[in-house]
Amino acid sequence: MASNDYIGPYQILNQLGVGTFATVFRALDPRAYRLVALKVLHPHLSNDEQVVARFQQEGRVLQTLRHESIVPVLDTGMAHSRLYLVMELVEGSTLAEALRHEGRYDFSMMLRLLRPVCEALDYCHQQGVIHL
Numbered sequence: 001m002a003s004n005d006y007i008g009p010y011q012i013l014n015q016l017g018v019g020t021f022a023t024v025f026r027a028l029d030p031r032a033y034r035l036v037a038l039k040v041l042h043p044h045l046s047n048d049e050q051v052v053a054r055f056q057q058e059g060r061v062l063q064t065l066r067h068e069s070i071v072p073v074l075d076t077g078m079a080h081s082r083l084y085l086v087m088e089l090v091e092g093s094t095l096a097e098a099l100r101h102e103g104r105y106d107f108s109m110m111l112r113l114l115r116p117v118c119e120a121l122d123y124c125h126q127q128g129v130i131h132l
Contacts, residue, residue, distance in 0.1 A: 006079075007025075007027070007038060007040055007079050007080070007082055007084050008077050008078075008079035008084065009029070009030060009031060010027040010028065010029055010030075010036065010038050010084075010086065011027055011028040011030065012025045012026075012027050012038070013025065013026045013027055013028060013035075014026050016037065021041060021042060021045060021051060021054075021055065022039045022040055022041050022042060022055070023039075023040050023042065024037055024038065024039045024040075025037070025038045025040065026038075026089060027086075029074075029086070034089075035089045036074065036086050036087065036088065036089050037071070037086070037087040037088070037089045037090070038084055038085075038086055038087075039084060039085040039086075039087065040082055040083070040084045041055050041082065041083040041084070043081075043082065046081055046082065046083065052083060055083050055085075056076070056083065058085070059073055059076035059085045060076075061129055062085070062087075063076070064127070065123070065124065065127060065129070067119075067120050067123045067124075068116075069116040069117065069119060069120035070120050070123070070124075071087050071088050071090055072087065072088050073085055073086065073087050074086045074087060074088060095113070
């Protein structure tokens with residue numbers, strides 16, 4: 001997808017990353033005039049009923065979760081036979097980038113980084129959500 005392409009009302013600005021099931025783009029939500037992360041299911045997977053059901057379930061579940069360490073889902077939908085999730089855009093570097101730049105973290109820094117992840121997973125489990 002190129003800049004100025006749209007998925008539903010969301011204008012694609014640039015690609016942020018690619019995973020097994022979806023591509024994530026930085027996009028503009030023109031209704032709220034804010035930048036968002038737009039996760040779009042790969043086109044070749046849109047005919048796989050299990051993958052589609054899992055993607056839709058992910059969107060429904062994430063919309064119910066409220067935790068400071070979980071990025072909120074703002075919207076879900078389908079446009080041009082493409083399923084998507086819209087999430088709050090969180091700017092920053094990845095762990096891999098930080099490790100390349102700063103080198104190996106000591107134990108106390110790793111605890112500071114992992115604590116919010118563990119707290120978010122604990123919250124999900126308390127809500128009946130199992131993260132695989």
